[in-house]
Amino acid sequence: MFKSLFLFGSLVFSYAASASCDLSISANDAMQFSSKSLEVDKSCKSVKLTLTHTGQLPINIMGHNWVLSASADVKDVAIAGMQAGVDNSYVPTNDPRVLAVTNVVGGGESTTIEFSIEQLSAEQSYKFFCSFPGHFAVMQGDFKLI
Ligand code: CU
Numbered sequence: 001m002f003k004s005l006f007l008f009g010s011l012v013f014s015y016a017a018s019a020s021c022d023l024s025i026s027a028n029d030a031m032q033f034s035s036k037s038l039e040v041d042k043s044c045k046s047v048k049l050t051l052t053h054t055g056q057l058p059i060n061i062m063g064h065n066w067v068l069s070a071s072a073d074v075k076d077v078a079i080a081g082m083q084a085g086v087d088n089s090y091v092p093t094n095d096p097r098v099l100a101v102t103n104v105v106g107g108g109e110s111t112t113i114e115f116s117i118e119q120l121s122a123e124q125s126y127k128f129f130c131s132f133p134g135h136f137a138v139m140q141g142d143f144k145l146i
Contacts, residue, residue: 022048027064027130029055029107033139042122042145051102052110059106063132065089068100068115068143071125074136081131090131104132120145 021044026034034054040047051066069077080092089104100115120126122145129140 021046022050024050024052025066025128026052026054027105027139028053029057029062031062031130031135031138033128033130033141036141037144038128038141039144039146040117042117044117046114046116046118047100048112048114049100049102050110050112051105053105053107056107059104059109060086063090063104063106064130064135064139065091065104065132066100066102066113066128067091067098067131068126068128069097070099071127071142073097074127074129074140078129078131078136082133090133099126101131117145122146 021040023038023040025038028034049066051064053064055062067077067081077092077095077097080095081090084090084092086104089101091098091101099120100113102113103111105111126143127140128143129136
């Protein structure tokens with residue numbers, strides 16, 4: 001009986017998680033995101049994402065942001081972001097390859113954005129990453145519409 005209750009509970013949980021249009025992810029002082037993959041329901045018109053920096057290092061040493069682009073564009077957008085510099089939150093300005101971006105946060109801070117996914121396709125491959133200089137190679141993950 002306990003086993004079936006547990007199973008029921010996890011089914012409810014996974015349904016709730018997959019149907020959500022709200023996402024949250026954290027990043028730490030060890031240059032890691034808390035998740036390697038994020039999923040949203042393709043019926044979501046917009047997605048609300050909260051990035052929390054759970055570390056303590058200051059923004060100029062271990063700043064993190066959350067950038068969304070097509071998988072094929074990650075490297076080029078990250079390099080262009082590095083060149084755009086701190087004044088532009090390490091993201092190229094007015095660049096259509098940038099599908100969503102948060103502010104850069106330092107230890108103990110968090111930031112929330114809401115962005116439309118209506119122009120995104122479930123057939124296309126997307127990734128999220130941090131564009132703080134030197135971070136994108138390890139701080140990235142898959143973004144899926146399911
Ligand atoms: Cu980072």
